[in-house]
Every structure is written in C-alpha cells, then in structure tokens.
Amino acid sequence: MRRRAVPAVLTCAVLLLAAGCSSGDGDGDGPAGWNERATPGRTATASPSSPSSESAERAAPAKGSAEVVRTVATGLDSPWGLAPLPDGGLLVASRDEGTITRVDPATGKKTELGEVPGVSPAGEGGLLGIALSPSYAADRTVYAYFTSASDNRIVRMLHDADRPAGEQLGAPDTVFKGIPKGFVHNGGRIAFGPDKLLYVGTGESGDTGLSQDRESLGGKILRLTPEGDPAPGNPFPDSPVYSYGHRNVQGLAWDGSRHLFAAEFGQDTWDELNAITPGGNYGWPEAEGRSDDGSYRDPVAQWGTDEASPSGIAYAEGSVWMAGLKGERLWRVPLKGTEAAAEPQSFLTGEYGRLRTVVAAGAGRLWLVTSNTDGRGGPAKGDDRILELKVS
Template structure:
C-alpha cells in the first residue's frame, strides 16, 4: 500500500525551495534504473574458512509489533534482557521499551540537544562494558556542532531521572540543517565508530582534516583509535556524503550505508583510509581511484539510514524508499540482486538492528516531519528474516 507517495513528493519540493539543495531523505527522483552492484575487492576471511553464500532470495515475516506511539525515534540499542532503548530526535529523550509488554519508561532528557532539520538526538550505543559501567553513548546536534557524549544509566532512580549528566567524549563534528550523520556503534574491536555528514558543505568530504563526511574510529574515551590510517586522527575513511548505517558481517568487516544526492544511494564495504568519492563521484565510478560501492540504488528507492547484518545478508532501512532491502553477500560483494520487502507497508524506515539469529528490530520514522503517521506511529517491529 503506497500510502505516503504524495507526501514524500510534496516534502521534496518544499525542501528544494527552502534549502536550495537536495536532502538525503527527500531528494528528487534520480535515474530510473534498477538496483545494481559494483564490486570492491574482497579481503580474505579473518577466520580462514570458506564463507557460505546466502540464497539469492530471502524472506521477511513481521513477528509482532513491539511498541507503538513513539515520537521521532532514531537510535535503538538492545539492553540485553530483551528490552530496548530508543532515542527521540526531536524530544531529546531516551526511552526504555519492555520487550515483552511494550511498556515505555522514559529514562530522561539529554541536555544541550538542538533539534533542527535533520539534527537532534540521533544514534545511541551501549558501552562494551555496559553490564558493569552502565554507560549509554549518544550522538547529538548541539547549538554549535555534532558531538558524542556518554551518560550513566541508573535504573533504580525514578523514571525521567535515570540519566546522569552527559560527559562529552568527542566534539567538533560539523553540523547543518541537513547531513548530520549520526549513527554510532562499537565494533568487534571495542572501538567506537561514528558516521558523519558533510553538513551541506560538500568540500568537507574530501578534506582529511575535517570531521565532516567521514567514518570516524575512536577509543571509548574519544581519542583516535590505535591503528587508524592517518596519524593522530580519528578519520577512518573519507569521501562520504552522509553516513547513517554501520554494521559488521560475520567476518568482522565494516559496512556502511550512504545517502546519495540525485542519483545513487550506496552500500559500502569500508576499508581504512579509502576514499569513497563524494562529491567527485556518486555511486560506481570507473576512474578517480575511489572505492566503489557493494550495491547502489536510485534515491527514490532507498534513501538509506540504518543497516544490520543477519543470515548472510545486510538489511537496510529505506526512508524515502519506504522499504527494507536485503543485500546477500559473498565476501564484500553482493552475491545476488538486492531484494525489497515491506514496500509501503509501514512508511519510512529509520533503524534496523540485529536481534540475534534470524531476528531483527525495525524502527519506523513517520513522525519526523516528513512522513504520514497513522495512529500507531511510530513503532518498533520484530522481524524474522532469511
């Protein structure tokens, strides 16, 4: 059911008139082309074992609706006991959802958040030592920049008072009305990764001294991580437009989703120090020395935000595309044509997180000012995938 197509077109036109450039989520239609893949060289498997190739065709079953009535949800972090933490971009709050009953308990409001345009309280992640240190990390837009903070979560305190004062671990990421990036995640190496945007200033992406249009890698304390490709720098890869999806496959290889402008959205296999082309290239480029995407889509079919890895495939949430994409992988190449699910059924899809085995958590994004919410929006769904 394509219930939001007209709304998306009107929002695109309004943004182009007011901002003078295309937005990640409501860009004008690109070339009328089917999804295609362009290979990046696949590194050898860290385990030394041959990798299984997932079937060309998969499946998605909506197991249940976990929670409804969420306001501008953006980031999601499983707590570990079946419960979920969800951030609200516009309200700057973090809410705990009971994974069984769907009951919502507000932990508190994150101070200093300036919610404007695509900015606000964005991605959240739990410390690798969350069971002992109870630290929640959050990426948000302030009055001056995008930054990452950590907060102590004290569950025994009353609802609304469970977040400690934010400790800023990283600051200075360029901010804008558009292209604020915002996804953060701890990798298998226990380092903190952050996807940033170029804030509408395209020149920042190719500037290795800038934090805009990058994937950053840092210690939990916000220092440049050991082994980064550029000395004393948190920059891990560059030439990105706006990264909002980060995930690792079973061989611990990093993948990232990226918004295109008018032509191609991308899924990238991320190699340290590589240049992903923006603004010189959008999608596959035959020259320039840029790292080509694993797969690409016309912007009207995707506008991707979160990604997750499960059952041999990357699962990618589409905002403007209003669908969940499955990209089966063999190494760091797509082993079959990407496959779309849930097209138009739940509107804009913001975040997808692996829930273990063949399960995913999926967060909708219809109350962010660009969707057409119904009485249950926004919601968290549990999916079974293959």
C-alpha cells in the same frame, strides 16, 4: 498496503540554495517540491562478484525472506537510534524530543529515562544515534550522538534504572565534539565494533568540500576509543578519520568476519552500500555510485534515490539488511565476503512507511524502527513503531 504521501512542509528554494538538497538528500526524500529527480525508478544493482581474498567464504542464498512477526511498540515520536539492553529491553532515542526511552519488548511499555541536555533539534539534527558501552553490564554507560547549538557531538551518560522514570540519566560527559552540523547531512549513527572501539558516521552538513578534506570531521567514518581519542591503528596518524569521501553516513554494521559495511545517502542518482576499507576514499563529491576512477572505492550495491535513501543497516543470516526512508522498504543484500552474492531484494514496500533503523536481534530476527513522525512522512495511527521481523 498503506502508502503514505510525503507532505510539503519545507521551502524548496531555501534548502536547495543552502544545502544543495535533492530527492535523495539527507534523511531520504525531501518534501514534495524539492529537486525531484527527472529519471525515476532506477533499479537496485549489485557490484558483480569477482575473485577476492574472501572467495572461500560461503555466499548467502540469492533469495531470502522477511516477515513481520509482531508490533513491539507504538506511539513513538521521531525515533532514531535503537540500542538493545542485556536484559532484553530496548533503548530508543527521540530525535526531536531529545529523550531516551526504554521499551519493554514483551509488553510495549515505555519508560522515559530522561532528556539529554544540550540537544538542539532542527531539520535532520537532534538526538540521533545511541550505543551501549562494550562494558555496559558493569559500567551502565550509554553513548549518544546529537546536534548541539554549535556542532554534532558524542556524550556518555550513566544509566541508573533504580531511579524514578525521567531521572535515570546521569550528567553527560562529552567525549568528542566539533563534528560539523547543518540543517541536513548530520550523519549520526554510532556503534561499537568487534574491536570495542567506537565508530561514528558523519555527514558533510551540506558543504560538499568537507568530504575530501581529511582535516575535517564531516563526511567521514571516525574510529575512536571509548574516551574519544583517535583509535590506535587508524590509517592517518593522530587522526580519528577511518574513511572519507562520504556524503552522509547513517548505517554501520559488521558481518561475522568483522568486515565493516556502511550505508550512504546519494544526491540525485545513487544511494550506496559500501564495504569500508581503512583509509578508503569513497568519492563524494567527485563520484556518486560507481566510478571509472580507480582512486575511489566502488559500492557493494547502489540504488536510485527514490528506492532507498538508506539510514540504518544490520547484518543477519549472511546478508546486510538496509532500512529505506524515501524508498519505504527493507533491502536485503546477500553477501559473499565483502561483495554482493546476488542482486538486492526488497521487502515491506510501502507497508509501514519510512524505515529508519534496523538492528540485529539474534536467532534470525531484526528490530525495525519506522520514521513517519520526522516531518517528512505521513504518520498513520500508531506511528511511529518498533517491529520484530523474522528473516532468512
């Protein structure tokens, strides 16, 4: 297995004072010298199953499998968001270059669509999540979440594949702005749900007080119309906020029964996989992981930050699959309804380094994106890459 050392590339003291970072912060592990936890090696734990409205749903098997079938593409620079196209191609966003590239999964050929104007990469910010319009086949619209000079925002652009490489993105139309930005904790995952509404994972940008402030967009999951308005039926009147009390959400996925799950970075103790309830308070900064306070929602499963630091998640074969950055592994959480059916199971530990994004590819397959060129990993030859996995 190829273990990658994480180089010390930033100054610990400045980041700790400015953002309260730790070994589990933001994009997972800070470089060596950040506030490493004194108690390494916490084990992954799932919330015990109990009777619920989902009790009639079949539980996923306790044990599954994950096998890398092939390497789809190599040589990607700071890849972050991934969006499969209807024609089978894959769009991938480069956080630091601010570009979107099409990858041909059959050949690995890369074609740059263009650069997204206004991206201001720094720290964990830059061009992050991308998503296709629910009507992409008709409107050819790509949505992108990025850090600008003043905030995090969401834009949409037309994708004209008939134009020359580098010139295929139309002018961006800003549909939502004002999400707090920081050197860390910018959130960034966007996804259209089964209801064809846009869900957005945000971070508290290092300002922990934003998470419990329902007037702030930081530390939230937002639910928007494709035009960027608060979605009808949101839990708080005239507000885009769908859930709050989050630290840094970078994973969003739905199961076959339309339940929303989200992955969240902890600080010093616990990373989380949460089942999202409209209007739910997930506790940060008052609670990290499970809590005795009934006003906060407990996670479905939790991990020590050395073992996870989760970014993207996907649902396939009855389980949530979660990409770990500092943990350098892929986690499987078998589900029964919105509860864990068994203890989490890990795969690929240390084999491909930091793992950023995982997307369901259908027929028991996943696309998995590595993240070793993000300034916190130790790139190997060919990094970063997209892998195809067969899972069960």
